[in-house]
Amino acid sequence: MAIIKPLNPSHQLQLLRALSVRKEFSLDEKQYFYLLLKGYEGEKRWREYLNGFPSEIPILFDLTLKSNHTIFQVDALMVHQHHITLFEIKNFSGNFTIKDGHWYHSNKEIKNPLIQIERNQTLIRQFVDQHHLQLTFDYLLVFVNPEFMLYDSKPRKNLILPPQIPNLIRNLSQMRHTPTTHHTKIIQTLLTHQTESPLFVIPKYTYQELAKGLFCNKCRNKMERKANRVICPTCKSQCSLENALLDLIHDFSILFPALKVTNQVIFNWCNGIISKSTIRRVLLNNYSLKGSGRGIYYERK
């Protein structure tokens, strides 16, 4: 496949991930964070499915578009000859039921995801018309988690269950595709009309209250320094000092975009676990040096 716009964790997810290991979340914050994380993992799973696609088929992940003053998001989009296929990816797991148009999970009613698709369909139709893109489209709601089960009384054309994915992939990859200027126009229009995601609510935090140190990427517990590696005593995963530092600096910049990255700041941020000379070396190798004398700081290259 030709990935025109790659899949990356959203800014919001990166921020919450950096914060979650350093601050105790309320129950609501925890649930919201795990929902975002699960959604992103579902999108990654979908990207794996699309890996075997013919390389000439353009695929765009995570589009945020605006139509008639309404912002909407598309998880993934595939451009065919005169047609686009849009995907809404759900990573739900467990038993779900549709009864009289209402969706239930463990007997509790949930938001009907087909309504979101219908709303987005109207918006994408307006977007296509507004930008004079002559094409048709379909919009599929794909459940990617193999542990998802849906009890429904009738088949639904735009709803794809886990066992139907291999057949869908086969059909989509057989669609004819010859790149034309029309495709370039479609892709350019989509890319140049990306808009900012709606403002999201983030928990309040201060530098002082956040836990300092190195945290495990897998189990999120505190990591320990062992010679030139960093090891998680809980799940035993490990990484090099350099990678651990780069993650740590990345988290710092996401959480405190207005603060300058300096050797001393990062030394404090890792709780003194890594020496200043190692921090300086990693910063010099990966960041650009700015300022002079006592005012030296580093910026992302």
Ligand SMILES: [Zn+2]
């Ligand atoms: Zn761990």
